[in-house]
Amino acid sequence: MKKELQDKLYESYPKIFRRKDLSMKETCMYWGIDCGDGWFNIINKLCDRLQEDIDLNNKPQIEATQVKEKFGTLRFYTDISDEVANELIQIAEKMSKTTCEECGSTDSAENRETNAWWRTRCLKCKDIK
Numbered sequence: 001m002k003k004e005l006q007d008k009l010y011e012s013y014p015k016i017f018r019r020k021d022l023s024m025k026e027t028c029m030y031w032g033i034d035c036g037d038g039w040f041n042i043i044n045k046l047c048d049r050l051q052e053d054i055d056l057n058n059k060p061q062i063e064a065t066q067v068k069e070k071f072g073t074l075r076f077y078t079d080i081s082d083e084v085a086n087e088l089i090q091i092a093e094k095m096s097k098t099t100c101e102e103c104g105s106t107d108s109a110e111n112r113e114t115n116a117w118w119r120t121r122c123l124k125c126k127d128i129k
Contacts, residue, residue, distance in 0.1 A: 001033045005040045009033065013047040015054075015061050028066035028077075035069040036101035038125075042074060043067065046092040053084050072111040072118035073097050100125050 010017045017029065024030040033043065050062055062085055066077040074096035076089050100109040100122040109122040119126075 001035055001040065002037055005037055006033045009040070009043060009047065012044070013051055016047050016051060016064050018061075018063050019065065028068075029064060031066075031068075033067045035067065035074060038099060038101045038104035039069075039074055039096055041104060042092050042095050042099060043076070046076060046088055049088050050085055053088070069096075069101060072101075072120045096120060 010020055019027040019029040020032070022030060035043075053059065054061060059082065060080055062081065063079045064076065065079050066075065068075050074093050076092060078085065078089070081089070097111045097120055098109050099106050099120065101120050102125040103122060105122040105124070107122060109120055111118060111120045
C-alpha cells in the first residue's frame with residue numbers, strides 16, 4: 001500500500017496500529033500494510049467498525065499484528081479478538097475476494113491464480129504484476 005494511504009490509516013486508528021513503530025523482532029506491523037491500494041476502503045471500514053465496537057462497549061483495545069495479502073485475499077491479524085471482531089474481520093476478508101487489490105473496483109474483480117500466484121484483480125488490472 002502506498003505510504004500516504006497507510007499513514008492515513010495509522011493516523012485515523014492509532015490505537016489499532018499502535019505496533020507500527022515496533023521492531024521487526026516485536027511485530028509484523030514493522031513491514032507496514034502489505035497489500036494493494038485497492039483494499040484501503042475495506043481496511044478503513046473494518047478499523048472504523050472495530051474501534052467503534054471497542055469504544056461503545058468498553059472492550060479491551062484490539063491491536064493489529066499483521067495486515068497483508070495472502071492467496072489473493074486480505075488477512076487482518078490481531079493480538080486479541082472476540083466474536084464481533086472475528087465476524088467483522090471475516091466480512092472484510094470475504095469482501096477482498098471480489099475487490100480489485102490494485103484499484104478497488106468490484107466490477108468483474110475475482111480471485112484467480114496467475115503464474116502460480118493468487119490475485120484478486122478486475123479485468124482492467126489483471127495483468128499488473
